[in-house]
Amino acid sequence: MSRERVAVEVCKGINGLDKVVLREGRAFSAEVYLYGGQVTSWKNDHGEELLFMSNKAIFKPPKPIRGGIPICFPQFGSHGSLEQHGFARNRFWSIDTDPPPFPTASINKTFIDLILRPSEEDAKHWPHSYEFRLRVALGPSGDLMLTSRIRNTNPDGKPFSFTFAYHTYFSVSDISEVRVEGLETLDYLDNMLERERFTEQGDAITFESEVDKIYLSTPTKIAVLDHEKKRTFVMRKDGLPDAVVWNPWDKKAKAIPDFGDDEYKHMLCVEAAAVEKSITLRPGEEWKGRLELSAVPSSYCSGQLDPQKVLQGG
Numbered sequence: 001m002s003r004e005r006v007a008v009e010v011c012k013g014i015n016g017l018d019k020v021v022l023r024e025g026r027a028f029s030a031e032v033y034l035y036g037g038q039v040t041s042w043k044n045d046h047g048e049e050l051l052f053m054s055n056k057a058i059f060k061p062p063k064p065i066r067g068g069i070p071i072c073f074p075q076f077g078s079h080g081s082l083e084q085h086g087f088a089r090n091r092f093w094s095i096d097t098d099p100p101p102f103p104t105a106s107i108n109k110t111f112i113d114l115i116l117r118p119s120e121e122d123a124k125h126w127p128h129s130y131e132f133r134l135r136v137a138l139g140p141s142g143d144l145m146l147t148s149r150i151r152n153t154n155p156d157g158k159p160f161s162f163t164f165a166y167h168t169y170f171s172v173s174d175i176s177e178v179r180v181e182g183l184e185t186l187d188y189l190d191n192m193l194e195r196e197r198f199t200e201q202g203d204a205i206t207f208e209s210e211v212d213k214i215y216l217s218t219p220t221k222i223a224v225l226d227h228e229k230k231r232t233f234v235m236r237k238d239g240l241p242d243a244v245v246w247n248p249w250d251k252k253a254k255a256i257p258d259f260g261d262d263e264y265k266h267m268l269c270v271e272a273a274a275v276e277k278s279i280t281l282r283p284g285e286e287w288k289g290r291l292e293l294s295a296v297p298s299s300y301c302s303g304q305l306d307p308q309k310v311l312q313g314g
């Protein structure tokens with residue numbers, strides 16, 4: 001007799017931190033830590049992990065967790081007055097038991113709603129009142145969906161601005177066998193050159209050294225093809241015009257304390273983001289940013305794989 005899988009379970013994770021486990025179908029699953037409101041695991045129906053998590057990740061405040069999908073808010077990167085990537089990734093989020101309804105009814109039943117509100121300490125550095133609601137959902141075919149709703153609740157009539165990213169760490173077999181499609185010929189800001197602006201040349205993007213680029217005004221669908229694994233990640237995004245692509249490569253990897261020296265070979269960050277133009281909300285206004293990830297088998301032929309076809313199963 002098979003024991004029924006609990007769809008949404010709140011339990012203890014590493015170092016006793018609270019986590020929520022979502023389960024769908026035979027073996028699809030995802031895990032979300034309340035610390036950081038961070039997805040730390042996403043598995044397919046073979047139980048294979050699809051997100052990268054460093055073996056040296058520190059699941060202990062105040063360090064953010066190195067891997068999964070950290071949330072960068074209210075500041076992406078180091079441009080601004082706040083700590084790198086903002087504070088949302090190292091705050092304790094709460095389970096939101098009574099979130100306002102979504103305008104269109106969700107067909108997904110397997111989800112968790114989290115909420116982040118500013119603490120007194122946060123308000124000293126970023127003097128704004130807001131509600132950040134995050135829904136993490138797992139679809140019937142294993143798709144992972146994150147929806148952020150950020151509302152300005154400033155009582156003093158003041159607007160605020162922020163930048164944002166879903167800092168997704170994909171797990172890949174070998175970075176030198178990976179290509180990203182959907183960003184070719186776009187303009188990007190090079191983070192390694194003080195955000196100087198360039199235009200991407202040529203074909204799909206491949207990797208042979210450190211990369212840290214913010215692609216601008218990107219399409220809503222981007223594909224990450226893992227040749228060796230014969231797997232393609234398809235990212236769809238909404239409300240997030242930019243896409244950050246990051247791999248630290250060998251030298252930078254050694255300088256990151258919570259990252260193994262060789263781990264750069266097995267990860268790639270492709271981050272749905274709003275960086276170039278910050279988002280401004282007046283009191284009472286709400287912004288929505290959505291990320292949808294699916295992992296599909298791919299038989300890869302150089303230049304012939306059209307992410308569109310992958311999406312349609314063709």
Ligand SMILES: O=P(O)(O)OC[C@H]1O[C@@H](O)[C@H](O)[C@@H](O)[C@@H]1O
Nearest residue numbers: 077084085167191212244246271
């Ligand atoms: O080490 P952190 O703060 O998690 O940041 C990792 C990387 O995150 C990327 O999004 C940035 O573009 C990089 O510049 C940065 O190095």
